[in-house]
Amino acid sequence: MPELPEVETVVRELRPLIVGKTIDRVEAIWQKTFVDQAGLSLSGQIIQKIDRRGKFIILVLNRSYLIVHLRMTGRLSLSNGQGDLSDLPHLRCLIQFKDGSRLLFEDMRKFGRIYHVKEVEEVLKNVGIDALDTHLTFEHFYDYLKNRKMGVKAFLMSQKWIAGLGNIYTDESLFLAKIHPEQTCDQISPGQGRKLFTAVQEILHRAVENMGSTISDYRDAYGNPGRNQLYFKVYRRAGKPCFACGALIEKKKVAGRGTHFCPQCQKLRGSK
DNA sequence: CTAATCACCTGAAGGC
DNA sequence: TGCCTTCAGGTGATTA
Numbered sequence: 001m002p003e004l005p006e007v008e009t010v011v012r013e014l015r016p017l018i019v020g021k022t023i024d025r026v027e028a029i030w031q032k033t034f035v036d037q038a039g040l041s042l043s044g045q046i047i048q049k050i051d052r053r054g055k056f057i058i059l060v061l062n063r064s065y066l067i068v069h070l071r072m073t074g075r076l077s078l079s080n081g082q083g084d085l086s087d088l089p090h091l092r093c094l095i096q097f098k099d100g101s102r103l104l105f106e107d108m109r110k111f112g113r114i115y116h117v118k119e120v121e122e123v124l125k126n127v128g129i130d131a132l133d134t135h136l137t138f139e140h141f142y143d144y145l146k147n148r149k150m151g152v153k154a155f156l157m158s159q160k161w162i163a164g165l166g167n168i169y170t171d172e173s174l175f176l177a178k179i180h181p182e183q184t185c186d187q188i189s190p191g192q193g194r195k196l197f198t199a200v201q202e203i204l205h206r207a208v209e210n211m212g213s214t215i216s217d218y219r220d221a222y223g224n225p226g227r228n229q230l231y232f233k234v235y236r237r238a239g240k241p242c243f244a245c246g247a248l249i250e251k252k253k254v255a256g257r258g259t260h261f262c263p264q265c266q267k268l269r270g271s272k
Numbered sequence: 273c274t275a276a277t278c279a280c281c282t283g284a285a286g287g288c
Numbered sequence: 289t290g291c292c293t294t295c296a297g298g299t300g301a302t303t304a
Contacts, residue, residue, distance in 0.1 A: 218297065
């Protein structure tokens with residue numbers, strides 16, 4: 001479900017709602033959802049701030065961290081504590097605050113996780129720089145690309161170098177940059193690389209402005225869907241005409257995922 | 273190092 | 289109506 005823009009939307013919405021709240025207790029309704037590796041109590045700790053890196057949400061507490069990953073169908077929302085929890089069949093974890101309100105984690109498919117750790121790196125050690133981090137320059141980006149024999153879609157999706165892109169925004173970025181998803185990284189020229197770098201930023205910024213994309217499950221912290229799906233150029237448009245050239249959009253499995261691209265605009269290139 | 277497959281889960285959609 | 293297969297905004301482990 002959520003990629004960087006959806007996670008960013010949730011973080012921005014939750015920030016004014018939960019920063020400053022004191023935790024009373026955490027209840028795991030589905031055991032596997034909550035992974036406690038901190039070895040200290042959550043009770044009495046105050047949420048100092050809420051941040052994000054890639055698709056991870058980081059709650060900074062006094063003496064430890066809660067790190068949330070929504071995976072495919074996870075949702076976070078704040079409840080005033082009055083509602084009936086039995087109305088929420090997919091509730092997996094609940095963070096009860098001293099003021100009576102609570103942060104709910106619902107997740108139909110049970111892939112999502114909430115980690116309680118003493119150090120952020122315990123969870124994020126293999127996660128690269130955030131795709132919208134202002135410290136990420138083109139030179140930096142191209143250094144990651146240039147000697148890699150991996151396909152560019154797999155590279156963008158991996159999270160290891162650049163974090164935040166998932167299946168939707170990878171396909172949309174590659175279309176905007178006119179690069180074939182199976183293009184090998186080391187065959188991407190500096191000029192193409194520059195186009196890809198700016199395409200990624202443009203696609204992600206626009207998606208954040210549109211409060212993310214909703215295909216079926218994603219909802220923000222208020223339960224609202226995003227509207228960026230209205231602007232997809234290739235994602236889920238297989239068999240439809242390309243907006244740029246009219247050729248039919250293709251779909252094939254690349255890097256293990258359903259991948260959408262225009263065979264005319266995004267040609268595989270053999271050399272630089 | 274890179275790619276492919278499976279595993280983890282539930283539910284929706286399409287074919288017959 | 290119902291059964292069966294496939295697919296889904298993700299990622300981690302394991303196997304070639």
